[in-house]
């Protein structure tokens with residue numbers, strides 16, 4: 001009798017253990033979606049995450065984002081955007097959203113690398129290196145609006161293309177149908193994004209009026225394609241005007257007429273930022289105000305950001321050292337102070353990079369650097385300071 005009772009107890013205990021074990025398995029499966037895992041299990045699961053890194057063979061050094069980092073509270077959606085699902089582990093990610101962001105300046109693609117031109121192969125290599133080093137594209141609008149939808153541990157980057165060269169966007173006719181030239185900027189970016197969805201395909205094209213992308217017959221079609229596919233257009237003055245040589249009326253015509261014509265032709269489009277032709281602007285303060293905002297034939301334009309030509313990385317809008325009237329860009333190329341050079345610098349000094357917390361609505365900055373942020377420029381986002389050891393070099 002006693003022995004039978006004993007067997008019953010053992011059987012019940014066994015059943016309970018099986019139940020506990022099974023529920024444990026279920027939990028593990030649920031956790032393959034990366035929600036706030038912070039123990040040793042994390043990295044195990046992380047390696048099985050197919051969506052985390054497509055280039056599994058890339059060797060990341062300590063300064064670069066790791067799979068573990070990405071697991072700490074963020075998930076990457078199919079569209080390459082990230083979504084905060086929980087607080088990150090600040091001791092692992094060490095985000096610093098006050099630091100440098102590159103706005104990269106390209107012009108045409110061509111047969112040779114020149115001062116402003118890049119070959120399609122070099123452009124592809126640039127994208128690959130940016131990707132491998134943990135840079136992820138954001139649009140100019142997102143930069144202006146402090147909307148950094150890149151995963152935790154990564155660095156936003158803005159790609160800009162001046163002058164509307166046909167090599168930025170070229171159509172080829174193949175058997176009676178139009179295809180996007182796989183060696184033009186749009187073709188290369190589309191293809192790269194297919195292989196690396198989390199890189200995004202954000203780019204802004206700074207256009208004059210009339211000659212955008214050559215191929216006059218496809219002009220409207222091209223601009224409509226860009227706008228429908230997440231690309232942006234920005235103001236580069238009506239006729240690539242040298243704004244330093246114009247009076248108030250001239251500046252307002254050069255900027256206002258260009259913006260007005262585009263907004264009329266493409267409803268809903270507003271040019272809210274400017275790449276200065278030749279990088280030139282008037283010296284006179286009053287005239288400079290017209291570069292920022294003005295009016296042409298009843299149309300009011302306002303440039304939230306004014307981009308120079310070259311030569312160094314910039315900062316987020318809310319960094320106290322940024323002047324939105326003169327935002328620096330990093331020029332493409334392999335020379336000193338050009339893109340390749342700056343990427344080399346970031347391999348030596350990764351701490352200078354903006355490191356995302358993966359939460360677009362929060363701006364995370366180490367305590368020691370809180371003076372870098374102007375709280376009045378962060379909009380309705382949360383400003384979050386945190387203690388971190390050895391964060392200052």
Ligand SMILES: [Zn+2]
Nearest residue numbers: 162163277278
């Ligand atoms: Zn230009």
